[in-house]
Amino acid sequence: MATPTHLTCLCALIYEPASLLSSSALPFKCCICHCNTCRRTTGALGTWYAILKGRPSDKSMSNTTAYKTSEKYTRFFCKQCGCNVFVRSERDGRWLACAGIVEIDDKQTENGTRDEKNLNVAQVEFHEYVGDARDGGFAPYLTRLGGKNVPCFASEPDDGAGQMSEAELLELKDQGRDTVSDERGEMMDVACHCGGVQLHIAPPAHNEKSEGWYVPQDRSKYSARLCCCRSCRLTLGFSLQPWTYIPPAHIFTKQGELVLFGPRAKDTVQIVKLKHYQSSDSVLRSFCSTCGATVFFQSFERPDVIDLSVGVVRSRADNARVEEWLQWDRNEVSMRHEAVDCELVEAWLGG
Ligand SMILES: [Zn+2]
Ligand SMILES: [Zn+2]
Ligand SMILES: [Zn+2]
Numbered sequence: 135m136a137t138p139t140h141l142t143c144l145c146a147l148i149y150e151p152a153s154l155l156s157s158s159a160l161p162f163k164c165c166i167c168h169c170n171t172c173r174r175t176t177g178a179l180g181t182w183y184a185i186l187k188g189r190p191s192d193k194s195m196s197n198t199t200a201y202k203t204s205e206k207y208t209r210f211f212c213k214q215c216g217c218n219v220f221v222r223s224e225r226d227g228r229w230l231a232c233a234g235i236v237e238i239d240d241k242q243t244e245n246g247t248r249d250e251k252n253l254n255v256a257q258v259e260f261h262e263y264v265g266d267a268r269d270g271g272f273a274p275y276l277t278r279l280g281g282k283n284v285p286c287f288a289s290e291p292d293d294g295a296g297q298m299s300e301a302e303l304l305e306l307k308d309q310g311r312d313t314v315s316d317e318r319g320e321m322m323d324v325a326c327h328c329g330g331v332q333l334h335i336a337p338p339a340h341n342e343k344s345e346g347w348y349v350p351q352d353r354s355k356y357s358a359r360l361c362c363c364r365s366c367r368l369t370l371g372f373s374l375q376p377w378t379y380i381p382p383a384h385i386f387t388k389q390g391e392l393v394l395f396g397p398r399a400k401d402t403v404q405i406v407k408l409k410h411y412q413s414s415d416s417v418l419r420s421f422c423s424t425c426g427a428t429v430f431f432q433s434f435e436r437p438d439v440i441d442l443s444v445g446v447v448r449s450r451a452d453n454a455r456v457e458e459w460l461q462w463d464r465n466e467v468s469m470r471h472e473a474v475d476c477e478l479v480e481a482w483l484g485g
């Protein structure tokens with residue numbers, strides 16, 4: 135069994151002992167929220183949280199930026215690396231940690247290798263706000279976890295909205311897949327929750343001769359995939375990072391300028407709210423400095439493609455998976471060997 139060791143963001147300006155968690159037993163029970171606000175403030179497709187005993191330390195809190203999304207919640211992210219870290223419920227004063235920042239001692243098996251099948255930090259009990267997106271986001275694929283059925287609710291389970299039926303969930307899986315191009319708009323639009331980062335993505339220019347891992351079978355779309363790596367987890371705040379892969383020549387600012395990428399990007403102010411964090415010699419990650427949404431990952435070693443976080447894509451059809459523009463790779467996830475929520479990964483790949 136894995137045990138939590140501490141809570142941290144990638145740059146470690148946010149650092150708390152595992153004793154801050156209300157329960158040290160793993161997996162901890164939670165629900166995944168698929169609401170528009172959670173997606174657009176983080177860049178994730180869904181968010182889930184661990185309950186804390188109280189407020190994190192002054193030292194950690196002094197390194198966060200607060201973003202109040204409603205009368206109910208204030209969200210906090212690391213001001214340096216952009217990781218979503220904490221949420222305070224204004225209704226009851228409770229503190230929550232974004233589940234992905236919980237680090238574990240996962241070398242618990244005798245030979246020191248990970249117990250991949252059984253490693254789960256979170257135990258998802260239900261899905262909420264599945265009705266916020268027309269396609270239900272990735273919830274319809276995560277309805278059977280660890281041999282148990284996991285109910286989906288259009289909003290909160292206790293507001294009378296009721297549980298979604300199997301037939302409804304099946305329908306959500308098809309939503310957006312066959313949308314023809316005039317319905318999707320001329321450009322794929324991107325905006326974080328606060329609107330500080332807005333982009334337009336031109337349609338793909340793949341042709342029959344295009345090749346490469348990021349060219350999907352359907353040449354009219356961009357490919358998309360989940361990444362399970364530790365550094366994505368510790369900059370997003372959640373263990374499943376949805377990326378779509380876009381050539382830089384297709385990424386424009388709201389004003390129609392080409393977005394600047396490469397090593398110079400971090401020293402150039404082009405989109406005022408877009409803040410960069412260089413996590414290694416060749417990797418630059420970018421997020422909104424007002425609302426904390428993860429926006430880009432770029433590796434200078436593969437300059438031909440930029441990773442864009444799918445949670446900030448705004449579908450004209452209100453889809454969260456945005457299948458009118460994106461073709462999801464559900465044959466694999468990136469960096470599966472670093473996954474910490476294996477039930478979710480298996481459900482996504484098999485469901
Ligand atoms: Zn940080
Ligand atoms: Zn939410
Ligand atoms: Zn990653």
Ligand SMILES: [Zn+2]
Nearest residue numbers: 326328422425
């Ligand atoms: Zn923003």
